[in-house]
Amino acid sequence: HDWFTATLTAGLCVGLIISYAPQHFRIINKQSSEGLSPWFLLLGSTSSASGFLNMVALQWGIVKCCRYVSVGSCAEITLGVVQVGLQWFLFTMIMVLYMIYYPSHLKYVAANEHEDNHDTRPSSSPIKKPMKRAEWSLSIILSWVVVVHIILISFTTFFLLLTATPSPSPSLPLPKQVLSWATFLGVSSAILAAIQYAPQIAHTYRHKVVGALSIPMMCIQTPGAILMVTSIALRPGTNWTSWITFAVAGVMQGTLLVMCIFWKVRQQRLGIDDFGHSLASPTAALESAVETDLRAHSDSRIDAAQAEDSERTPLLGNPTKDNEAGGHETNHGWFGWLRR
Numbered sequence: 001h002d003w004f005t006a007t008l009t010a011g012l013c014v015g016l017i018i019s020y021a022p023q024h025f026r027i028i029n030k031q032s033s034e035g036l037s038p039w040f041l042l043l044g045s046t047s048s049a050s051g052f053l054n055m056v057a058l059q060w061g062i063v064k065c066c067r068y069v070s071v072g073s074c075a076e077i078t079l080g081v082v083q084v085g086l087q088w089f090l091f092t093m094i095m096v097l098y099m100i101y102y103p104s105h106l107k108y109v110a111a112n113e114h115e116d117n118h119d120t121r122p123s124s125s126p127i128k129k130p131m132k133r134a135e136w137s138l139s140i141i142l143s144w145v146v147v148v149h150i151i152l153i154s155f156t157t158f159f160l161l162l163t164a165t166p167s168p169s170p171s172l173p174l175p176k177q178v179l180s181w182a183t184f185l186g187v188s189s190a191i192l193a194a195i196q197y198a199p200q201i202a203h204t205y206r207h208k209v210v211g212a213l214s215i216p217m218m219c220i221q222t223p224g225a226i227l228m229v230t231s232i233a234l235r236p237g238t239n240w241t242s243w244i245t246f247a248v249a250g251v252m253q254g255t256l257l258v259m260c261i262f263w264k265v266r267q268q269r270l271g272i273d274d275f276g277h278s279l280a281s282p283t284a285a286l287e288s289a290v291e292t293d294l295r296a297h298s299d300s301r302i303d304a305a306q307a308e309d310s311e312r313t314p315l316l317g318n319p320t321k322d323n324e325a326g327g328h329e330t331n332h333g334w335f336g337w338l339r340r
Contacts, residue, residue, distance in 0.1 A: 005234045009079040012224070012231050013086055019220035020090040024097060026214045033098040034106065034275055035211010038135065040200035041095040042142040047192035048088035049150045050185045051245045053157045055084040057182035058174070059237050060161050080235040084242075087228075092146070099143055107136045157181065186241025193245045197252035201259060209267060210260050210274040218257040225250025 027033050056063070059081055066074035075082075108130035132140075164175040173179065204213065225246050232243040264274075271279050 005231065006076045006079060008227065008231045008234070009083050012227055013079070013083050015220070015224055015227075016083070016086050016090060019217050019224060020093070022216040022220075023094055023214035024090075027094070027097045027101050027212050030212060031101055032103050032275070033101045033212050034103050035204070035207065035209065035213055036094075036098050037199045037203035038098070038139040038142045040196060040203070041098055042146060043192050043196035043199070045088075045092045045095050045146045046149050047189045047196055047245060047249075048084075048091045049146075050153060050189035050192065051242070052081075052084045052088040053153055054182050054185035054189060054242055055081050055232075055238070057157055057161065057178055057185065058239070058242060059235070060178070061166070061174070062237060064166075080232060080238070083228075083231065095143065095146060099139065102136065102139065106133060109133055153185065157185075183241055186239075186244070190241070190244040190248055193249040194252070196249065197256050201252075201256050204256065204259055204263070207276070208263055209272070209276045210263050212274075213256075213260055215257065215260050215264065218253055218260065222250060222254045222257055225253070 059078070062077050063081060065077065069077070109132075160175075160178050160181050164178050174182070200213075204211065228246045229243045229250070232238055232246065235242075267274065273279055
């Protein structure tokens with residue numbers, strides 16, 4: 001019994017659930033998955049699935065020992081498989097939520113967007129079906145790729161495990177074909193993990209907002225990658241192909257985390273939220289617009305009144321007033337003479 005490894009693995013399983021919870025909650029709470037890259041989700045789902053089945057293949061002899069040991073011992077020796085399988089499940093759930101909460105206004109092109117502006121002839125038949133946007137169509141295709149991928153590698157893995165000559169002891173080397181397949185899964189998982197974050201980093205850099213990405217999740221998972229690598233490396237029957245995936249993913253995720261923190265600071269400075277919308281309340285914006293409109297209308301009325309008065313003003317002064325003014329000046333002059 002390796003209590004240190006078992007405790008570390010159990011703690012990491014709990015930590016995985018806690019670390020992915022903010023991302024799942026954020027998508028559900030915001031009712032939007034805007035800001036996530038479908039390529040990032042494809043690569044992450046296929047990478048984690050390959051890593052999971054790599055672990056299953058390498059520890060298959062240990063897993064079969066559960067028939068001869070107690071439930072507690074079985075749970076202890078299979079915690080490594082559970083840990084990697086849990087990581088695959090939780091990440092794949094992000095893609096499921098991504099498809100469920102994909103913004104409706106980004107799914108289809110508006111009718112006036114795909115009409116030919118140069119063609120002035122009336123349309124002979126109305127448009128029957130809305131036109132899918134490119135990214136929504138891509139998301140659907142990539143989702144099916146994920147489904148087909150997990151089916152194919154699962155079938156191949158269990159076919160090789162069930163048809164290969166079993167090893168008499170878990171400590172003995174695996175059959176050659178199983179070991180070769182497990183190595184392929186591990187290496188492909190590492191390669192996919194290495195490029196997994198590249199589309200998301202490019203997507204986030206291009207949009208310059210955090211979007212639906214969860215910063216708390218990345219704050220937990222980035223340092224947690226060190227513990228994940230340590231836990232897997234200490235499991236019996238594993239090799240570098242089992243933990244290299246998580247080492248590469250940890251470095252790339254740290255890069256994405258730094259970028260998201262930078263954009264978060266920028267958003268606060270510009271007064272926008274994580275999706276690029278203004279943080280000013282709609283009521284305040286409406287009141288400001290009404291006040292500006294009323295002020296402009298009042299100014300225009302004043303200008304019009306002044307212009308009308310200017311048009312009605314005669315070029316010469318009022319003769320009556322001029323005469324009266326002259327009379328007053330004359331009287332003032334006579335009375336002044338009498339005072340002398």
